[in-house]
């Protein structure tokens with residue numbers, strides 16, 4: 051009997067094919083109580099995105115749940131403490147998506163500063179023949195602040211070095227082995243940089259960390275880039291700061307209530323918006339699916355998990 055694996059998330063067909071080839075895989079709508087009740091007794095594993103809510107109550111409904119394998123590096127949606135209490139390991143997919151997320155952070159920084167999307171519109175709409183595109187903002191050589199200097203933050207820093215940017219960061223602690231300038235908090239960091247990139251994990255510890263005071267410290271010439279979680283930024287405060295031109299612009303891949311984006315942001319031309327696609331390349335999603343599958347296979351053959359969440 052193949053092991054029964056359940057998901058509430060939609061994954062690309064190549065991941066679904068791999069899960070189907072190895073397991074009795076079912077994907078259901080999280081609100082479909084009847085389907086969940088029918089499958090619950092046999093489910094031994096959940097596959098999910100890290101932002102999907104998997105709480106104690108859901109775990110309680112799956113009496114034979116043995117493992118939660120995430121197809122993401124973040125795990126802010128998962129009650130890891132409850133899983134631990136229940137003896138259910140959680141695995142994630144660190145490392146394999148670092149480059150893509152760092153690439154997108156740089157793309158959003160360049161995109162918003164050089165106004166790539168508006169420039170594209172300027173050409174397509176024919177506006178170019180009626181006038182020149184307004185001058186925009188130089189990135190190379192400017193000052194970058196990174197909030198969260200984990201794997202992704204460090205990969206962003208490496209890329210920014212190639213742009214001749216000065217690099218500073220804030221994190222839970224100083225990283226003595228890295229040559230970047232440490233700040234004790236996001237507000238102090240924001241005051242001294244032109245671009246503030248957020249790459250810290252989501253969850254209770256970072257909720258609302260980028261608030262009105264941080265945005266005001268960034269100031270009218272500063273740009274905010276978020277490739278972490280929408281929850282890290284106080285979204286209404288960000289909308290207000292953008293509307294009132296208290297910051298210059300924003301590049302956002304993540305939002306508080308995805309896929310819903312505040313209408314006010316959709317109407318602004320000083321923002322570049324992306325649909326939470328930091329890890330969204332065929333190559334990386336393949337690697338993430340492979341790693342999630344490998345964790346499941348390791349668990350069900352009694353081997354050590356490859357990438358358990360240690361939090």
Ligand code: 8YV
Pocket residue numbers: 099100101121122123124125147328329
């Ligand atoms: C998404 C991410 O979870 O890894 C993370 O933490 O935010 C993303 O990669 C994505 O939806 C995974 O399928």
